[in-house]
Amino acid sequence: MKIALDAMGGDVAPETPVAGAVRAAREYPHLEIVLVGQQQAVEEVLASYPQRPSNISIVHAAETIGMDEPPVSSIRKKRDSSINVGVNLLKDRKVDAFVSAGNTGAVVSASTLLVGLLPGAERPGIAIMLPGVKGDTLLIDVGANIDPKPMHLFQYALMGETYARHVLGRNNPTVGLLNVGEEEGKGTGFIRETYGMLERAGLNFVGNVEGRDLFSGEYDVIVCDGFAGNVALKTAESLASAISQVLKRSLAMSPITRLGAWLSHDAFKALRQEIDYAERGGAPLLGVNGICIIAHGASTAKAIKNAIRVGYESANHGVNQHILASIQKHAIMQ
Amino acid sequence: MKIALDAMGGDVAPETPVAGAVRAAREYPHLEIVLVGQQQAVEEVLASYPQRPSNISIVHAAETIGMDEPPVSSIRKKRDSSINVGVNLLKDRKVDAFVSAGNTGAVVSASTLLVGLLPGAERPGIAIMLPGVKGDTLLIDVGANIDPKPMHLFQYALMGETYARHVLGRNNPTVGLLNVGEEEGKGTGFIRETYGMLERAGLNFVGNVEGRDLFSGEYDVIVCDGFAGNVALKTAESLASAISQVLKRSLAMSPITRLGAWLSHDAFKALRQEIDYAERGGAPLLGVNGICIIAHGASTAKAIKNAIRVGYESANHGVNQHILASIQKHAIMQ
Numbered sequence: 001m002k003i004a005l006d007a008m009g010g011d012v013a014p015e016t017p018v019a020g021a022v023r024a025a026r027e028y029p030h031l032e033i034v035l036v037g038q039q040q041a042v043e044e045v046l047a048s049y050p051q052r053p054s055n056i057s058i059v060h061a062a063e064t065i066g067m068d069e070p071p072v073s074s075i076r077k078k079r080d081s082s083i084n085v086g087v088n089l090l091k092d093r094k095v096d097a098f099v100s101a102g103n104t105g106a107v108v109s110a111s112t113l114l115v116g117l118l119p120g121a122e123r124p125g126i127a128i129m130l131p132g133v134k135g136d137t138l139l140i141d142v143g144a145n146i147d148p149k150p151m152h153l154f155q156y157a158l159m160g161e162t163y164a165r166h167v168l169g170r171n172n173p174t175v176g177l178l179n180v181g182e183e184e185g186k187g188t189g190f191i192r193e194t195y196g197m198l199e200r201a202g203l204n205f206v207g208n209v210e211g212r213d214l215f216s217g218e219y220d221v222i223v224c225d226g227f228a229g230n231v232a233l234k235t236a237e238s239l240a241s242a243i244s245q246v247l248k249r250s251l252a253m254s255p256i257t258r259l260g261a262w263l264s265h266d267a268f269k270a271l272r273q274e275i276d277y278a279e280r281g282g283a284p285l286l287g288v289n290g291i292c293i294i295a296h297g298a299s300t301a302k303a304i305k306n307a308i309r310v311g312y313e314s315a316n317h318g319v320n321q322h323i324l325a326s327i328q329k330h331a332i333m334q
Numbered sequence: 335m336k337i338a339l340d341a342m343g344g345d346v347a348p349e350t351p352v353a354g355a356v357r358a359a360r361e362y363p364h365l366e367i368v369l370v371g372q373q374q375a376v377e378e379v380l381a382s383y384p385q386r387p388s389n390i391s392i393v394h395a396a397e398t399i400g401m402d403e404p405p406v407s408s409i410r411k412k413r414d415s416s417i418n419v420g421v422n423l424l425k426d427r428k429v430d431a432f433v434s435a436g437n438t439g440a441v442v443s444a445s446t447l448l449v450g451l452l453p454g455a456e457r458p459g460i461a462i463m464l465p466g467v468k469g470d471t472l473l474i475d476v477g478a479n480i481d482p483k484p485m486h487l488f489q490y491a492l493m494g495e496t497y498a499r500h501v502l503g504r505n506n507p508t509v510g511l512l513n514v515g516e517e518e519g520k521g522t523g524f525i526r527e528t529y530g531m532l533e534r535a536g537l538n539f540v541g542n543v544e545g546r547d548l549f550s551g552e553y554d555v556i557v558c559d560g561f562a563g564n565v566a567l568k569t570a571e572s573l574a575s576a577i578s579q580v581l582k583r584s585l586a587m588s589p590i591t592r593l594g595a596w597l598s599h600d601a602f603k604a605l606r607q608e609i610d611y612a613e614r615g616g617a618p619l620l621g622v623n624g625i626c627i628i629a630h631g632a633s634t635a636k637a638i639k640n641a642i643r644v645g646y647e648s649a650n651h652g653v654n655q656h657i658l659a660s661i662q663k664h665a666i667m668q
Binding site: 236247 | 477558564566577581587594597599601
């Protein structure tokens with residue numbers, strides 16, 4: 001199986017993507033990792049590793065799309081960017097998945113325009129795994145589609161449920177609809193219409209859930225519009241970082257608390273691992289007619305390695321065939 | 335100055351509101367606290383305190399609106415509920431502020447219907463203080479209006495800016511617009527229209543901000559629609575609680591980490607205080623023609639006491655006259 005990786009994507013590129021590719025190549029010897037990016041720059045970073053794994057190859061892409069460039073115009077102007085070249089490999093079925101920590105909007109646009117959507121799918125959605133007290137929850141969409149229609153949210157539920165079932169191995173996964181209250185009838189007209197569609201669909205639909213359920217781990221899948229999802233995700237990132245900064249400051253306040261912090265070191269390490277996004281790797285862009293995985297721009301080498309693993313697992317479980325089947329089945333039912 | 339408190343509102347009522355009222359009456363002897371609720375039940379709780387402060391009085395209200403009752407129909411049906419009676423005291427100018435930890439929707443509806451909005455104000459908005467690394471940020475709206483128009487968001491900016499200036503004492507407060515990216519032109523049409531209005535208003539408008547800015551403390555005021563604001567707030571609550579649960583579990587994992595946790599006890603206490611919502615008290619419902627403060631249903635006695643303080647400060651600084659002036663000034667400019 002071949003996984004293409006955007007070697008130029010992310011805050012520190014090509015160094016971090018290459019480091020992640022090397023880790024993945026060693027840990028998953030049955031995979032072939034295709035680094036997509038400026039040949040010379042990628043070769044130079046690769047050369048810094050004493051042993052170059054034989055299951056890493058390079059496909060040259062002359063241009064790079066910056067993290068803050070306008071997505072649609074940049075993929076049109078920079079046809080030879082690492083994102084365009086990588087997505088075209090996916091389109092031509094030369095690779096089984098494409099992974100990028102680059103400009104999210106550009107990856108979404110390039111995948112939608114070049115590879116296209118699964119037949120019947122109306123919009124792509126980004127699904128992210130949130131760590132929870134009782135387990136992980138898949139939240140879809142976190143920003144691919146910030147002004148969706150009820151049908152889009154309905155399809156996100158189908159996509160997320162299918163992913164949870166076939167890739168995550170959840171049995172009869174529960175699906176919740178993110179809202180401002182639990183009672184039926186809460187929310188805007190848009191949300192109430194989506195609620196009705198989900199109720200009739202024969203999914204394991206648990207009704208409305210609230211922001212407080214995102215990290216409880218009580219639900220397998222939570223569906224939301226990309227605006228609220230994006231805000232919630234970034235709020236969570238910022239709060240986690242604020243708590244850790246304030247805790248660090250508090251723990252440094254006296255010799256006794258510093259000793260306590262030193263003794264508790266293993267506990268903090270365990271906490272960090274449990275809530276570490278890097279452990280969960282990338283976020284699948286569902287609805288696209290090919291496996292596309294979006295990683296955080298600040299991804300570490302470990303996060304990149306895990307995003308490659310997520311790409312492999314999605315391809316290995318043939319998630320898109322299952323999503324297609326679910327969309328077709330529910331198109332007849334609606 | 336007289337502050338009315340809904341004695342029947344919150345998860346443990348009338349016990350917790352009465353406890354908060356007693357604390358407030360002792361700490362702020364210049365205030366008169368008016369407990370609104372079932373006379374006998376309130377008297378019984380008050381009788382459990384050895385000394386009843388002389389600056390506490392009771393106004394009887396025969397009915398109680400439950401935390402999960404439908405807001406509009408319950409305030410219409412239960413005309414003698416503690417919320418209706420309290421809001422009517424505000425309407426008749428018999429008190430200077432009304433504080434409730436009860437059913438938020440019912441408080442919003444009763445205030446809007448009975449007291450009415452400030453002339454020119456189109457919708458009320460709930461403003462909440464978020465603790466941040468560099469200071470607190472006022473987020474408005476967190477759920478009074480889940481399907482707002484650009485003009486509503488624009489007015490929330492005016493209300494929040496005025497509150498930050500006159501009640502919080504911030505000099506030329508910065509105002510940000512919650513969006514999915516920082517660049518101008520990001521977001522839905524609704525957000526872009528609001529952006530244009532804010533840009534022309536002559537406020538200290540810093541442009542778009544993201545979910546990650548909510549807890550940075552970089553901004554004085556952040557404006558958002560009530561749906562996203564509600565989701566963000568509840569997400570933050572849930573994450574903070576998840577982190578603390580997982581940390582507790584991690585710290586208990588060995589005798590050494592348990593010793594470490596015991597030594598670090600003061601640091602955790604400092605952290606809790608810094609991020610404790612109870613310290614910040616209630617959230618003002620801005621835009622209403624009277625001071626109305628909404629407290630969390632799970633408020634402790636300390637949180638109730640602080641919500642009473644917030645009500646007093648709002649009334650003392652005449653925040654509504656300033657909001658009215660700001661709305662009138664900008665109505666001419668628009």
